Amino acid sequence: xxxxxxxxxxxxTSYHVVLYxxxxxxxxxxxxxxQALNLEEFELIDLPLENAGVIIAVEFAESYGLIQxxxxxxxxxxxxxxxxx
Numbered sequence: 001x002x003x004x005x006x007x008x009x010x011x012x013t014s015y016h017v018v019l020y021x022x023x024x025x026x027x028x029x030x031x032x033x034x035q036a037l038n039l040e041e042f043e044l045i046d047l048p049l050e051n052a053g054v055i056i057a058v059e060f061a062e063s064y065g066l067i068q069x070x071x072x073x074x075x076x077x078x079x080x081x082x083x084x085x
Contacts, residue, residue, distance in 0.1 A: 003053035004032045007046070011039035014057040021057075 006025060008018035018036040025034040037046055039058065 002051055004051035005048035006031045006034045006053050006055070007048075008034070008036045008055045008057065009039045009042055010036065010057045012059065014059055015039070017057050018055070021055075 008021055008025075010016070010018035015036070015038055022034050022036045025031060033048065039056065
């Protein structure tokens, strides 16, 4: 699968991390779209219809939101990268 639309999800402090990361990914000019979304507000309707990839950055204390999101994404997304710091 070729990922053309990248979504970075974060919550709290991690959201600020993904906001910064969006700029870096845009400079790579590898993806058609790169966007940062708040993990707690994420819904399946936010996903592009095809060629989507997701990177999730969370802290340990935010794991409940992570479990909800991953359970939503499990059947829809080819690649999920989980960063825990």
